[in-house]
Structure formats: C-alpha cells, structure tokens
Amino acid sequence: MNKIRASVLMRHEVGLHARPSVKLTKLAKAFESKIDLGLSPDGPWVDAKSIVKVMATKAPKDSTIYFRAEGRDARAALDALVTLVNEDFPDGP
Amino acid sequence: MSKNVGIVIVSHSADVARGTALMVEQMVGREVPLGWCGGNPDGGLGTSVEAIMAAIDRAWSEKGVAILVDLGGAETNSEMAIEMLPESRRGRVVVCNAPVVEGAVMAATEAASGATLDVVQRTAEELTPV
Secondary structure: OOOEEEEEEOOOOOOOOHHHHHHHHHHHHOOOOEEEEEOOOOOOOEEOOOHHHHHHOOOOOOOEEEEEEEOOOHHHHHHHHHHHHHOOOOOOO | OOOOOEEEEEEOOHHHHHHHHHHHHHHOOOOOOEEEEEOOOOOOOOOOHHHHHHHHHHOOOOOOEEEEEOOOHHHHHHHHHHHOOOHHHHOOEEEEOOOHHHHHHHHHHHHOOOOOHHHHHHHHHOOOOO
16 A cells, blocks of 8 residues: 655644644544654654654644655545644644 | 543642643543542642552543652552552553653553553653663
C-alpha cells in the first residue's frame, strides 16, 4: 500500500507545544493507519501517535508540518489532522 | 465503568497533586478516570497509604490504574497501598518511573486512546532520562 502525504502551515501562537501536541496525538490515535509527522518533506519522521515524540519535535510557530500515512483510513486521517492544524487546534467536543 | 486505564497522582503536596490533576483534565480531557492525593492528614507535606488507596478507588478501571509519584515516600507508600488492595485488583496497578506532572499528562494522553496499562506505563516512562 502506498503512503499518502499532506502538509500544513501551523500558525498556532506557541507552536507544537503541550496542548496542541496532546490534541494532535489523540486525533492520530483515532485512526488505524500508521501516521508519521515531520518538519520537512523528507523527514526525519516520528510516530504521530506518540505523545512523547510529537512533543519533542518542538515545532515552532509558522513551521510547516508534514504528514504521511499508510492504511485503510489514511486519507481520512490526514484530512482530519490537517483540519485540526488549520483550525488552530480548537477544543474538542 | 471506563474503558480507559485510570491515572492516580500522588504528591507530597496537595497543591501539586491537585494542580497536576487539573492539567490532565484541561489538556487531555475527562475521559480518563483520575484520582489524586497529597499531603498528610494535618495539612502538611507528606503522603498516606489510606489516601492513596482511596485515590486508586476513585480512578479504578477494569483496565487498571497507573500511578505517578513525586519523591521517596510517595513511591513506597504507593507500593504499600497496592499491596493492601484486594487480590483481584493488585495485579492491575503499577507505579510509573516518570516525573509526576509530565508523566501524568503523557500517561493520560495514551490512556485516552484506550491503550493497555502496559502501554500507558511505557509511554510515561519514555520520558525518564537514562
């Protein structure tokens, strides 16, 4: 199965810090596909479902986040993650 | 009964324990059963086996409970509290070797996805410097 890719510019004021990281990881875990996150189109990649690794990327404001995903719900996963970042990590229901 | 592993926060200070629990609730959400305790019965610094057992009870989940502790007595009293649990629960409670605040947020994030106790513990312990 091929990996699909997406990228999104993150405008969140403090970057990918604690709260945004928790939201992103929780959302990634809702999908069964393998999902990686990177700060460049060529990686290095970290598991988007690992809160420790996502938080450790310390992506600053105005960085572009790259995703790649592989699996049955890969497209839906990337759409949801890009929306989360685009909408500036809104509070969930 | 929650389908998620529960998290218990044990600090010498009630303020630290309460504050950590608030961080978990606000950052991760309320889908993870949460218990916390801190301080001795006189309002000073300390931990108590009874209070820890009560916190485990509040956070109880059939999937188990992960405890985050701060220093010394918090760990030994937590281990004592686990030993005093009914046998049916004893094997499903672990003390994580991780910093209390960071570990609680990481463990709760993992728990919120429905992860097993073993995975929740490993995620909290990923933080520990080697």
